[in-house]
Amino acid sequence: MSAHVPSRSPGWPRRLVHGVLITLALVFLVCFLVLPLLTVFVEAFRQGVAPYLASIRQPEAWSAIRLTLLVAVIAVPLNVVFGVAAAWAMTRFQFRGKALLGALIDLPFSVSPVISGLIYVLLFGTKGWFGPWLDAHGIKIIYAVPGLVLVTIFITLPFVARELIPLMQTQGSEEEEAARVLGAGGWQTFFRVTLPNIRWALLSGVLLCNARAMGEFGAVSAVSGHIRGLTTTMPLEVEMRYNEYDYVGAFAVASLLALLALLTLAVKTLLEWRYGDEIASHAPGGH
Amino acid sequence: MRRRVLPGFGLSLGYTLTYLSLIVLLPLAALAWTASGIGIEGLIRLLSGPRTLSALRLSLGGALVAASINVVIGLLVGWVLVRYRFPGRRLFDALVDLPFALPTAVAGIALTTLYAPNGWLGSWLEPLGIKVAYTPLGVLVAMVFVGFPFVVRTLQPVLASLERDVEEAAESLGARRWQTFFRVILPILAPTLLTGFALALARAAGEYGSVIFIASNIPMRSEIAPLLIVQKLEQFDYAGAAALGVAMLLLSFLLLVMVALLQRWSHRWAESGA
Numbered sequence: 001m002s003a004h005v006p007s008r009s010p011g012w013p014r015r016l017v018h019g020v021l022i023t024l025a026l027v028f029l030v031c032f033l034v035l036p037l038l039t040v041f042v043e044a045f046r047q048g049v050a051p052y053l054a055s056i057r058q059p060e061a062w063s064a065i066r067l068t069l070l071v072a073v074i075a076v077p078l079n080v081v082f083g084v085a086a087a088w089a090m091t092r093f094q095f096r097g098k099a100l101l102g103a104l105i106d107l108p109f110s111v112s113p114v115i116s117g118l119i120y121v122l123l124f125g126t127k128g129w130f131g132p133w134l135d136a137h138g139i140k141i142i143y144a145v146p147g148l149v150l151v152t153i154f155i156t157l158p159f160v161a162r163e164l165i166p167l168m169q170t171q172g173s174e175e176e177e178a179a180r181v182l183g184a185g186g187w188q189t190f191f192r193v194t195l196p197n198i199r200w201a202l203l204s205g206v207l208l209c210n211a212r213a214m215g216e217f218g219a220v221s222a223v224s225g226h227i228r229g230l231t232t233t234m235p236l237e238v239e240m241r242y243n244e245y246d247y248v249g250a251f252a253v254a255s256l257l258a259l260l261a262l263l264t265l266a267v268k269t270l271l272e273w274r275y276g277d278e279i280a281s282h283a284p285g286g287h
Numbered sequence: 288m289r290r291r292v293l294p295g296f297g298l299s300l301g302y303t304l305t306y307l308s309l310i311v312l313l314p315l316a317a318l319a320w321t322a323s324g325i326g327i328e329g330l331i332r333l334l335s336g337p338r339t340l341s342a343l344r345l346s347l348g349g350a351l352v353a354a355s356i357n358v359v360i361g362l363l364v365g366w367v368l369v370r371y372r373f374p375g376r377r378l379f380d381a382l383v384d385l386p387f388a389l390p391t392a393v394a395g396i397a398l399t400t401l402y403a404p405n406g407w408l409g410s411w412l413e414p415l416g417i418k419v420a421y422t423p424l425g426v427l428v429a430m431v432f433v434g435f436p437f438v439v440r441t442l443q444p445v446l447a448s449l450e451r452d453v454e455e456a457a458e459s460l461g462a463r464r465w466q467t468f469f470r471v472i473l474p475i476l477a478p479t480l481l482t483g484f485a486l487a488l489a490r491a492a493g494e495y496g497s498v499i500f501i502a503s504n505i506p507m508r509s510e511i512a513p514l515l516i517v518q519k520l521e522q523f524d525y526a527g528a529a530a531l532g533v534a535m536l537l538l539s540f541l542l543l544v545m546v547a548l549l550q551r552w553s554h555r556w557a558e559s560g561a
Contacts, residue, residue, distance in 0.1 A: 032435065036398055085302045105307070112536075113391075113495055115532045118520060121528075122317040128321075189294075238392045254390075257393050265384055265385065
């Protein structure tokens, strides 16, 4: 910095203030973010590698991992299709009630996870709206896998739409209109023009949606019934092991979820560094 | 109105509306309907129960305090990350999102272990007479953790685009650094800080996973409102659970409206220059 701009060449009192502020911020970040993360791995390996591996290889852990993947594999693609459709409608057309629709899409973020689970119990639980009918036909939704999938869809519904709407708003529709004028079909326009333009933002949305789908706790805990081997996802398995004082086991499963979180953060950060311009600045996510 | 060049209006909007109706509106209608089943009198009786009152006070009061702490810490961290250059800055910047990415149950057991009397931080605080784990203070710590990224992330783009000329003008007019900060910068940032405050508040008020482990859930002391809902569901008291759910939603909505009003007032404060 050139020396004739006084505020850019700080003197020693100001450098001292900078140093103090940086130190305070770093102490907070380390105590509040780094230490909890470290704790997960230290506790998981407290008794060594063999007990860690053994507790991950237990059949309950495997069924929890399989169930978590199953739930995410159903919920995430559904919300991707929804997110793209919603972003297309919201950004390519003018219609009445658009603001209301936008608020509705964001709504699941402002509902407590437990309430998200509760509303599905009220619909499909034994004493819920459809409970007697489901009972009569032998269909189980609450305390079964379909309930877990439904609440996960609810909880992660806004992620993709929220990532795409601001981006597609800024990009505008000139390119797509040009493709149409040149004779491209509707789907052709979407796959050849729109999709390449939004791919990195879409990937970022999918990552966040997936991380939340696999890590959700409050909502699934309200509809799961905690049946070991049948309706316990990984976060619920963590809870059950922890409450049984199996700390190594709880932290072992938790370490897998923490790795997923770290991986998600790493890829998301790389995407933002590499393709920052192609991913519009977005508001932070909800729950 | 311009003729629509792009196709798919009916398909995309129709799909969006159908999906939202089935996934969001129908279940919420069930909530409103079931809650109305217990009537006004039942609602008052439920909400005036000492255990419910204490849980609501902890969830909403704790969220207010946690969001306020997040504003102060978020301002500090956001400021340092945007304004200063130091080794590891980008790593720490990426790490800010950790509470969003880390599943709440994992955060819950990690924080509990960390602040337990024999934990890394708990064993330091114990001799000072500060008990965090298994107390209302622990609830607060978990709420600050989950709400932390909101203030930083809403603040960063605004701080980055803040015109330096305003500060430089203030200083060339003889203002001291702290005067510039409190009289010039803070009023400009106030609406953004309030947005972050509202987001952190809404998140903390409904938080469940990270709180229940560290709280140890002692009735009347460290029991949060979402836990009461889970307990009512386990006893198949659907109407009670729904009523409590509606009460929670309404109370947090009320708090957010108050924040929005405060924000409107702070916009005027920023424009009038304190």
